[in-house]
Amino acid sequence: MNKIRTLGILGLLFIAGSAAAPLSAQDQAPGGDGAHQQPPAPLPMRPVALPEFHEGTLDNGAKIIVVEDHETPIVSLNLRIRSGAAADPQGKAGVAALTAALLDKGTESRTAREIAETIDFVGGTLGASASDDWTNIGATVLTEYVDTALMLLSDIVLHPTFPEEELEIERQRTLSSLQVELSQPAALAARRFMAEVYGSHPYGVAPTPESVRAIQQADLRVFHQAHYRPEDALFVVAGDVDPDDIIARLDRRFADWAPGAAPRPAWPEPPARSAREIILIHKPGSVQAVIRIGHLLPPATDADWITLDVAQQVLGGGTTGWFFRTLRGEKGYTYGAYATAAQRLDAGYFQAWAEVRNEVADSALAEFFRLLDQIREAPVPAEDLRTAKDYMIGSFALGLETPQQVAGQVAGARLLGLPDDYVATYRERVAAVTAEDIQRVMQEDLHPDRAAVVVVGDATKLREKLEAFGPIQIYDVRGAPLAAEDLGIHGASVRLDGSSIQSQTLVYQLLVQGNPVSEVTNAVTREMVEGKDAVRIQTSGTGMVSTQGDLAFEAASFAPLYATSEQGAGGQSVKIELRAVGPKVTGSLSLPGGQVRPIEVDLVPGLLLPGMDEPAIWVADLAPGKEFSFPMITAQTAGATTIRVEVVGESTVTVPAGEFEVYELEVSAGGATSRVYARKAAPHVIVKQELGGQPVVIQLKELK
Numbered sequence: 001m002n003k004i005r006t007l008g009i010l011g012l013l014f015i016a017g018s019a020a021a022p023l024s025a026q027d028q029a030p031g032g033d034g035a036h037q038q039p040p041a042p043l044p045m046r047p048v049a050l051p052e053f054h055e056g057t058l059d060n061g062a063k064i065i066v067v068e069d070h071e072t073p074i075v076s077l078n079l080r081i082r083s084g085a086a087a088d089p090q091g092k093a094g095v096a097a098l099t100a101a102l103l104d105k106g107t108e109s110r111t112a113r114e115i116a117e118t119i120d121f122v123g124g125t126l127g128a129s130a131s132d133d134w135t136n137i138g139a140t141v142l143t144e145y146v147d148t149a150l151m152l153l154s155d156i157v158l159h160p161t162f163p164e165e166e167l168e169i170e171r172q173r174t175l176s177s178l179q180v181e182l183s184q185p186a187a188l189a190a191r192r193f194m195a196e197v198y199g200s201h202p203y204g205v206a207p208t209p210e211s212v213r214a215i216q217q218a219d220l221r222v223f224h225q226a227h228y229r230p231e232d233a234l235f236v237v238a239g240d241v242d243p244d245d246i247i248a249r250l251d252r253r254f255a256d257w258a259p260g261a262a263p264r265p266a267w268p269e270p271p272a273r274s275a276r277e278i279i280l281i282h283k284p285g286s287v288q289a290v291i292r293i294g295h296l297l298p299p300a301t302d303a304d305w306i307t308l309d310v311a312q313q314v315l316g317g318g319t320t321g322w323f324f325r326t327l328r329g330e331k332g333y334t335y336g337a338y339a340t341a342a343q344r345l346d347a348g349y350f351q352a353w354a355e356v357r358n359e360v361a362d363s364a365l366a367e368f369f370r371l372l373d374q375i376r377e378a379p380v381p382a383e384d385l386r387t388a389k390d391y392m393i394g395s396f397a398l399g400l401e402t403p404q405q406v407a408g409q410v411a412g413a414r415l416l417g418l419p420d421d422y423v424a425t426y427r428e429r430v431a432a433v434t435a436e437d438i439q440r441v442m443q444e445d446l447h448p449d450r451a452a453v454v455v456v457g458d459a460t461k462l463r464e465k466l467e468a469f470g471p472i473q474i475y476d477v478r479g480a481p482l483a484a485e486d487l488g489i490h491g492a493s494v495r496l497d498g499s500s501i502q503s504q505t506l507v508y509q510l511l512v513q514g515n516p517v518s519e520v521t522n523a524v525t526r527e528m529v530e531g532k533d534a535v536r537i538q539t540s541g542t543g544m545v546s547t548q549g550d551l552a553f554e555a556a557s558f559a560p561l562y563a564t565s566e567q568g569a570g571g572q573s574v575k576i577e578l579r580a581v582g583p584k585v586t587g588s589l590s591l592p593g594g595q596v597r598p599i600e601v602d603l604v605p606g607l608l609l610p611g612m613d614e615p616a617i618w619v620a621d622l623a624p625g626k627e628f629s630f631p632m633i634t635a636q637t638a639g640a641t642t643i644r645v646e647v648v649g650e651s652t653v654t655v656p657a658g659e660f661e662v663y664e665l666e667v668s669a670g671g672a673t674s675r676v677y678a679r680k681a682a683p684h685v686i687v688k689q690e691l692g693g694q695p696v697v698i699q700l701k702e703l704k
Helices: 095-101 112-121 143-158 164-181 185-198 209-214 217-227 243-253 305-316 322-330 358-377 382-398 403-415 422-431 435-445 459-469 613-619
Strands: 005-007 053-057 063-068 074-081 125-130 135-142 233-239 277-282 288-297 337-342 348-357 452-457 472-475 504-512 515-529 532-543 546-554 560-569 572-581 584-590 596-602 627-634 639-655 658-669 672-679 686-691 696-703
Touching: 053 243, 053 403, 063 243, 063 403, 074 143, 074 403, 095 125, 095 135, 095 164, 095 217, 112 125, 112 143, 125 143, 135 143, 143 243, 164 209, 164 217, 185 277, 185 288, 185 348, 185 452, 233 243, 233 403, 277 459, 288 358, 305 322, 305 337, 305 348, 305 358, 305 382, 305 422, 305 435, 322 337, 322 348, 322 358, 348 358, 358 435, 358 452, 358 459, 382 422, 382 435, 403 422, 452 459, 459 472, 515 546, 532 560, 596 639, 613 627, 613 686, 639 686, 639 696, 658 686
Parallel strands: 063 233, 277 452, 277 472
Antiparallel strands: 005 053, 053 063, 074 135, 074 233, 125 135, 288 348, 288 452, 337 348, 504 515, 504 696, 515 532, 532 546, 546 560, 560 572, 572 584, 584 596, 627 639, 639 658, 658 672, 672 686, 686 696
């Protein structure tokens, strides 16, 4: 074992004083030129006493950092592996995350339950997760149970088995999280921004439902064997320990960890961007535009990163940043506008963002670019620079209040390849940044004229507003390219015939977090309506959500006749009334508070009224891989949107009405996605529906 090296650098850390200095006569005078009091000058920085930390190397080659503190009888043990999501195999994004998630779900000598019971018995925590550049495995216990934590930590790191049943549970949990994520405009914007900035570089590749479904148990075993190696490991121990003792214990527990280093694949270069580009993600009916602006920055080891941090704080670091003060405070375009500058082992990135009303999307973009140009072209005003630096210097101390925080900061710096004194000298270097430094670095590293601009919103309302900022590429929420002529509401891609629909009654349960809260009955009849052979569906529902509705459409042609529905909850209700008259569907949407929105939509071929999507699935030609779409009027948009249906699988589902062989459908509209389970036998009655992004399930209770 190498001898421990004790670093005495933490005593150099400083905290800014804040005592008031005497005011000048002008500062004290109310009104006139002195009405705006200047904040007092800060006192000189003074040192803060923080615990020492020690560095060493285990017998197997793993590095270790120990922060010793005996004030509380708690020890945290963390192992950082220098491989994360960026090391995922091609086409199987999510392997690193699943590998980490399953470490404590079974080993050669313990089941997931035994691991959980052992750590729970001593009142500790145990878990693992993967980020882009590394994986973190950690345990926290009382001092007297350190051996228990070390036993479990070494077992899950050295001997995981990745049980198939646990993999399937975690896979479904991941898929559910992705379903929620992919239904949210902000998440869509963030994912697309990273893809645009990094291209095929691993930092730009995010897990998808397809990549997660492709991952097998063997992939986790191969990843673990290749990447969980001691020469790429950093132990971070903090708390009530003796450095020599804890290193001796780690040497014993990890004695069987065969020496070696993980492979270091050659990453592709991120795409070079020579001009600004607008990537517009079409989310029909959206009343807001989600904006992301940015591009690549140098790796974390670049000497200008401290200056980049300060510049980011000036621009978008909270409520004092230029973006927030301008876009929210002065213009009222948004609830908040921010920026971040992210360090990575490889190229980092700058990103500015906000969510604004459609009407001011162009004005908001203009302000973003004006401020980005301003920080490049002129020195930052002294007061803004001081505010940014004071915040950074003061808040840095809050991240060093516990031994665990100190250890985490030092470990993060080590993993990014930063200098040994990075943490100790951080504040001094922040304090030394000048307005001239920022202007120089911004001219070198900030390039708004070459930024990727990702906007998620209704392209029919945003496209013309964004044209002034650069060439526009339009995509749907699934990433498929769209032409400008594709943005309108078009006719259905299939012809529907409801002649086979017969009278029946369907009773559904609405469950929230697994608890029944409402029941809805759909009474389906065939009758003459307005002199036409029609399908009529009368809906009634009671419980937490009350529902009343009446819908009719021609049977053979599926042409809409009328629809009325009213839904209420918590004393509030929404009512929609529609009728097909000549070449249009007209009506109104009544909202809580007495607001009424008129509705007028062209009766394009295949247009459905609210509620007609369910019988459309009943009579559709379903088969694995089938896709089709149709336009439908929705209360959410008070207009028409395109409903897309894709058959993504087959399975067996059990609901209160019985067990059914079903097709699994992915149904999306305006960026929201739900999973629908439709009976294989025609008519394809819907037996279950899971609403994306919500803990809501609708299941068939009776069919008669």
